[in-house]
Amino acid sequence: MKKSIGDNMIPKEFGFERGLELVKKAGFDGIELWLGDVPWFQMATSDTEVRELRRKIENAGLVVSNVSTGLHWESPLSARDPKVRTQAVRIVERQIETAVLLGTDAILVVAGLVTEEVPYNEVYQRCVETLRPLGEKAGRAGVRIGCENCNAEHRFLISPREFWQFLNDVNSNAVGIHLDVGNIHDTGFAEQWIEIHGPRITRIHLKDVMKKRGRCGDQSVYTNLFLGDNNWPAIRAAMTKVGYDGWLIAEMEARYRYARDQQFYDTAQAMDRLISGRL
Amino acid sequence: MHMTRRTFLGYAVGAVTTGLRGLPGTRVDMPRPVVVLHLSQHACESVAGYTGTLAKSGTRFLHVEPALVPRCSVLIVPAAIHIGPALRAIVTCLADGATVILESGAAFADEADFRAHRAELRDCLQVHVDAPVRLWTASSGRQRLPYVDYTWPHSAKIRDFSRALPLARQPGEIIARVNGLPVCLKRRVGRGTLIFLGSPLGPALWAGDAEARQWLLVSLPLFRQ
Numbered sequence: 303m304k305k306s307i308g309d310n311m312i313p314k315e316f317g318f319e320r321g322l323e324l325v326k327k328a329g330f331d332g333i334e335l336w337l338g339d340v341p342w343f344q345m346a347t348s349d350t351e352v353r354e355l356r357r358k359i360e361n362a363g364l365v366v367s368n369v370s371t372g373l374h375w376e377s378p379l380s381a382r383d384p385k386v387r388t389q390a391v392r393i394v395e396r397q398i399e400t401a402v403l404l405g406t407d408a409i410l411v412v413a414g415l416v417t418e419e420v421p422y423n424e425v426y427q428r429c430v431e432t433l434r435p436l437g438e439k440a441g442r443a444g445v446r447i448g449c450e451n452c453n454a455e456h457r458f459l460i461s462p463r464e465f466w467q468f469l470n471d472v473n474s475n476a477v478g479i480h481l482d483v484g485n486i487h488d489t490g491f492a493e494q495w496i497e498i499h500g501p502r503i504t505r506i507h508l509k510d511v512m513k514k515r516g517r518c519g520d521q522s523v524y525t526n527l528f529l530g531d532n533n534w535p536a537i538r539a540a541m542t543k544v545g546y547d548g549w550l551i552a553e554m555e556a557r558y559r560y561a562r563d564q565q566f567y568d569t570a571q572a573m574d575r576l577i578s579g580r581l
Numbered sequence: 582m583h584m585t586r587r588t589f590l591g592y593a594v595g596a597v598t599t600g601l602r603g604l605p606g607t608r609v610d611m612p613r614p615v616v617v618l619h620l621s622q623h624a625c626e627s628v629a630g631y632t633g634t635l636a637k638s639g640t641r642f643l644h645v646e647p648a649l650v651p652r653c654s655v656l657i658v659p660a661a662i663h664i665g666p667a668l669r670a671i672v673t674c675l676a677d678g679a680t681v682i683l684e685s686g687a688a689f690a691d692e693a694d695f696r697a698h699r700a701e702l703r704d705c706l707q708v709h710v711d712a713p714v715r716l717w718t719a720s721s722g723r724q725r726l727p728y729v730d731y732t733w734p735h736s737a738k739i740r741d742f743s744r745a746l747p748l749a750r751q752p753g754e755i756i757a758r759v760n761g762l763p764v765c766l767k768r769r770v771g772r773g774t775l776i777f778l779g780s781p782l783g784p785a786l787w788a789g790d791a792e793a794r795q796w797l798l799v800s801l802p803l804f805r806q
Contacts, residue, residue, distance in 0.1 A: 382689070382742060382743045382744075382784070383689045383743075384623055384689055385689065385691075418717070418727075419717045419727070419743055420743070421740065421788070423788040423789050423790075424784070424787075424788040427787060427788055427789070428626075
């Protein structure tokens, strides 16, 4: 397995190139690029500029693990407004295009957003129908779309069997699950999600979760690896059981208040312990 | 099997009569079909809602382009924004005694498209609509009632589609309101009946809204009379 971390974790004062140095020095193998979340990688970033990003990443001794985005929180694929949906589809298409330019084969998509206004059945149906053609497009580009399990955050596809059924309905080899082991909270157990989805897992996001806290103002429910309630030996065992040997990507919501670069070193070491199984 | 002479004659007459219905010179009263119009790509979700519901219920229907509309009992025009291409079919069907369900798709249209839509409705069909209302914003601060209340042909509560076109005061019967706003209208036009939906029904059908489905399926036989 290889270790990666999001470029949105890079402290603002570092900038992209110094951030890459930090990622490499901390011991990561790759970097996850967040379309729209960082100044160097926006929807308006040209193909030439994207190639330049790749050059810098490779010069730093890293590769791109995957292309993610948080833009779908504002422009969900499940929106009622056709203009918003068109923009949401365009975001996925740009992710696919840039994944190819960056030499990676996976993207992360937040598939849908259930709200008071847009109910579950609509979100489900719309996401299935939108992801089918996007899956074809991704497949042709040699890229897999990983729909992230955001569980309580998007109030959608809360259980692993439900997610399984959703992927069956999309029915595309190019559409799988980008599994976040921290997002499951009190609604289940990450190791069971891993066992159920096995080969459909495109990438795994790592973070720990304090299941009993819930969101409380600015305090995050998420925390660093091994500080929360995830059963890490069980998670590691499930990865072995299903033969997952792909990228593990650190996604920390809570950041160190001081010595922010230290979080990169600590996280990389914790991931090494997880990979080696010394838990 | 025991069969009386009377029973035998009854069957025989029935069989002969049935056979005659297909013979040349005899009139065959096949019910006219329901027709779902495909106006543009953006109407896909709504079209899928109507066609899926009709197909599941076993209702005979045709899904055609505006130029190919045959004589029908009900013409459904889903998610219409630019009505021009469908206008001839709408007018012909109304004149022929059909029911036309005209569903507006302009609630999410941009300003220019909405203005054109409003002008076409006013000038060609004498339907007067106001600017789209965001129902969820309009009802914030009050208890939210996110349903369209249909009162004809039977009462039904159907989830709204976030935005709706309210109707101005005009001739005809208001058949549905949302948060007190009139959004659906029924009006006799020539020999036919025009039903204008300012709150789309198709997406609710498409998303599996049971009451929307029931409203359509219970209403269809009435429309076809």
